[in-house]
Amino acid sequence: MTARLDIRGLNAWYGASQALHGVDLRIDAGEVLALVGRNGSGRSTLARAIMGLVQSEGELRFAGRSLAGLRTFEIARLGVGYVPEHRDVFPTLNVDENLQLGVAPRSRGRTPRFTIDDAYTLFPVLRERKRTRAGALSGGEQQMLTLARALLGDPDLLVIDEPGEGLASLVMQQVAHCLRMLRDRGMAMLLIEQRLVMAQDLASRVAVMGHGEIVFDGELHAFVQRTDVMREWLGVG
Template identity: 60%
Template sequence: MNPLLEVAGLRAWYGESQVLHGVDLRIGAGEVVALAGRNGSGRSTFAKALMSMVNADGVRRFAGVDLAPLRTFEVARAGLGYVAEQRDIFPTLSVEDNLRLGMNTRGTRLTRFTRFTRFTLADAHALFPILRERRSARAGVLSGGEQQMLALARALLGDPALLIVDEPAEGLSAPMAARVAACLRTLRERGVAILLIEQRLALAPQLADRIAVMGHGRIVFDGATSLLAQREDIVRDWLGIG
């Protein structure tokens, strides 16, 4: 079966500085893949390359669509959702307005690759009750955890078949990180594929089907979560943990 996302030989640059040096990665429909690595390894650049936010070349196919010629909004319309590490909410707009800006108004979705029903405002409020309670508040006054929930919900309202989430637990309290993890588990149960980008693997062990490790702009390990613990060399040389 063809993968939902297929990346091969992906290279990316910031100006003349090359960050990705030939990344290969596949993600299947409904699969959760964690992308780990130290700071500077290229993880966030990989996400931005998928979203056409940096200069890049190489194979990037999503649901059979070539992403290379697409602009960022067209990639989103193709079915990729992206929650950046900075969350990128609109601070002066209300919570409800932020959510409505993310809504899929096109009436199309990737039925071949999804088994979940359309994500609605009611779903967002059910997953994150605080967003309903604070729907009239300006997004900029929310706590960091609440802003993360808002960014996740806004991305989901675009009906993505694949959600890219960059460091979702970074800077959050343990209870708030647990709530974000519970949300991601719910999305997995609904059939949303997830690319979970983490440095310290806070959420990956409980969520991911596979872990890919990036080092110096390449994938240096790609395998089942249970296998990573057996690769002391990968953990030592590329993660700096354990």
């Protein structure tokens, strides 16, 4: 079964407040989709809805299977990895223990594509600090740790929310290098990112959110020509 994500008519709420309004979106196997928009547009809510973390209704299917009613760990075991905006590390556990918790318990009849050794090779600072409690890491180190832990779940689709948020330029370049490597290995990604430069560097398709709806969805080359969309929904232009 193709590892494709299909979203149709998705609504989501925080309590009585509706945050998503009939979202339709798809991500094909191996595709990188950049989801852009202003703060408060609903992008992070969409990520959380995919992972079963907010109240929602509508159609969510991954690899042909409905995600409705599944808990977050069950969705992860189907092959959906999640890197949240606020870097949810286990602060009292050390780096190596955090990574061990990410290793996929499921068997999918293949050799894992990303190992703890890969994590330490990709992010040498994590090897240097493997016995350090995660709560004592810098923001950039925590972002690397969260990304590496998600990859150890051997996902087919990675949902990553603002990977460059608050990072120094050099650290952001390391994270971008990692994401390019994953793209080139054929991993599908939903990349939620404010920085158009990173989105344009990584993605083949761009969707724009505004007021909890998708207001543009098209190929990258079409997006860069839509100065009206950039001006109205992104404040660019």
